[in-house]
Amino acid sequence: MKSKSVRSVSVYNNELKLKGFNVFQIEKDGNATKIYSRKDFYKICLTTGKSRIHYANRTYEQEGTVLFFGNPHIPYSWETISTTYVGYTCLFSEEFLKLSDRSESILQSPLFKIDGTPILKITVEQRDFLNEIFKKMIDEQASDYTFKDDLIRNYIHLIIHEALKMEPSKNVNHHGNAASRLAAVFLELLERQFPIESADHPLKLRTAKDYATALSVHANYLNRAVKEVTGKPTSTHISERIVQEAKALLQHTNWNIGEIAYSLGFEYTTYFNNFIKKHTNTTPKTIRA
Incomplete structure (x- = not known):
């Protein structure tokens, strides 16, 4: 009981x-x-x-x-x-x-x-x-x-x-300056979007602008803060985390590639394939094999 x-x-x-x-x-x-x-x-x-x-x-x-x-x-x-x-x-x-x-x-x-x-x-x-x-x-x-x-x-x-x-x-x-505080919040928010648990509930925050809007700051201001603290722009952090999640979904779920693409915020499977190839020099099918 x-x-x-x-x-x-x-x-x-x-x-x-x-x-x-x-x-x-x-x-x-x-x-x-x-x-x-x-x-x-x-x-x-x-x-x-x-x-x-x-x-x-x-x-x-x-x-x-x-x-x-x-x-x-x-x-x-x-x-x-x-x-x-x-x-x-x-x-x-x-x-x-x-x-x-x-x-x-x-x-x-x-x-x-x-x-x-x-x-x-x-x-x-x-x-x-x-x-x-x-x-x-x-x-x-x-x-x-x-x-x-x-x-x-x-x-x-x-x-x-x-x-x-x-x-x-x-x-x-206070710990750190405004840039370090904003970067810490961004990275926490980014990580909180994962793991993707259902193909029916796609990734809500997909772009740097999405994150800036969620944090109520200008996208350029967010990018400057994140790059100052981490050495990498906002878009790079987002792309790397999406690639990491894509690999996990390809290797550990039975979702088809179209479902995985949709769950990660890609409107078309072709876009997802091109994104993975750009960032990994391989294809989703190869990762899944």
């Missing part, structure tokens, strides 16, 4: 996929923080306790109540140091939050972008106010109100605006 916590994870994940949103209270033992480690949704956490948060290549030491903003494109991890940890967590997709195609991308927000301020120190008064907002979101999530999604969106925007009015936390250790 599956444990209650495992069933809870399944329920939460299913609700996220269907609705693009979920909010819940973190239990006193902090299990909810450990259970909810998904990185494909934006995250807002209001937590009280002692923790160490690694975000991109920066580290934040925090004690007390903090408000954290997690971007799915930026690698982060959370170490809970105190024995008890309480608060709330809200997860949502960008599609859920955007009200129209003309809405500004959330990646433009200083709370979510790479060089932004993802962690804010919260006073007791601010915590009480934010607690009420999270409670209202939890109530609406369980309600039958027809327009509850709109109301929840408004609550999320309210939290974001309250955060923008606060003084950013100063307790941050």
Whole structure:
């Protein structure tokens, strides 16, 4: 029989996929923080306790109540140091939050972008106010109100605006310059696209421009940063990783070459064949043999 916590994870994940949103209270033992480690949704956490948060290549030491903003494109991890940890967590997709195609991308927000301020120190008064907002979101999530999604969106925007009015936390250790930070985030995002697990779900980020858009920076700026730090341009890193994945799929799956080409973002098998030959001096059929 599956444990209650495992069933809870399944329920939460299913609700996220269907609705693009979920909010819940973190239990006193902090299990909810450990259970909810998904990185494909934006995250807002209001937590009280002692923790160490690694975000991109920066580290934040925090004690007390903090408000954290997690971007799915930026690698982060959370170490809970105190024995008890309480608060709330809200997860949502960008599609859920955007009200129209003309809405500004959330990646433009200083709370979510790479060089932004993802962690804010919260006073007791601010915590009480934010607690009420999270409670209202939890109530609406369980309600039958027809327009509850709109109301929840408004609550999320309210939290974001309250955060923008606060003084950013100063307790941050910077490691490296902006170029090294951006390069580290790019390489992490690149690696996160793999392995390809299904031919029905092709590679989403295929070009340097795709990655620049995902990271909300100009493609030229991203390329300069990556080349400065690694000695190779963005496109070379992407091509090398696609070649590596192509070899693995050719040698370790029974997918036909057309399926592999599609899964790696190639519209036509001919394009895939030419790409492999250019970068390996051989053909997909030879690699598979």
